[in-house]
Structures are given as C-alpha cells and as structure tokens.
Amino acid sequence: MDLNEKGHYTEDHLISRVHSTLKERREDIDENTSFVLPHVEKVNKTTVIANFAAICEGFNRTPEEVKYYILSEMNAMGSLNERGQLIIKNMLKQNMVSRLLSKYVNKFVICPSCRKSKDTVAIMDNRIKFIKCNFCGVETSIQKWFVYKNDLFIKMIC
Secondary structure, X not given: OOEOOOOOEOHHHHHHHHHHHHHHHHHHXXXXXXXXXOOEEEEOOEEEEOOHHHHHHHHOOOHXXXXXXXXXXXXXXXXXXXXXXXXXXXXXXXXXXXXXXXXXXXXXXXXXXXXXXXXXXXXXXXXXXXXXXXOOOOEEEXXXXXXXXXXXXXXXXX
C-alpha cells in the first residue's frame, strides 16, 4: 500500500485510484448515448431544424413522431420538407430546441430501466405504447404518448 509516514494514502495513490475508477465507469457506459446536435436556422420568422431527419434516425424514431411532440410542446405549427428538415412557424433559439429534444429523449428514447441504452424501439400493444430496450430487454409503458392521424394531433394518456 502507498501510505505516507502518518498512515494516510499518498496523493499519487489516490489520484491513480480516481483515474482507474473513472476508466472502469466509463467502460460501463454505452458508447452510443450521444446524439446528433440540432442545426437551427432562423428564416423569415420561422425556425428550420436542418438536420432533423438525422436526429430522428439517431433516436430510432420516425420524423413524424418527433415532429408532433415538438410542435405540441411549443404549441406551434410546422411541417417537414422533402429534405427532412423541420420547419416551425415560430422563432426558437438553439437552446430551446436542444432542451425539447433532450426532454423527448429522456421520456421516449432512453430505457427508463437501465438508463444506459438508447437502443430502444417504440411499440404499440392494445392502445398502450411501450419502450422496448434492446440492451436489457425490458418493456416499459409510456404514460403519455403523442399520436397523429391525417395530420391531426392527438394526445393519448395510458
């Protein structure tokens, strides 16, 4: 053991323990927990999320699902264009869009059981929406889920 003359651990020993502990914990974390950051542009009193399709692909969700969540949370109108960009008829700042997407990820993408995996799929079973984690195998019901029919937004509560 690395003890000094007073019987305490040396500074070098403690630092090496911290580094080894952090390295072990870092290896436990799923390396795929990072997502694409939104690229927000403001054009003529509208907000355009230029890389919206890539963001949704990273979430493993359809752009329609994420679109309706964002629009309902912002109480705004919007649409998807042919390039996969989300056009919101409201001026939003970059940090507002990032917070909305983070909130969506925490509610509907990251496994609530293991909290490590974003490798989840949304499934519907008898009008109840579930998140199924492909990492730990747990299926968790979602309390509120946003669905749409014929471009009309409906909020279902399970």
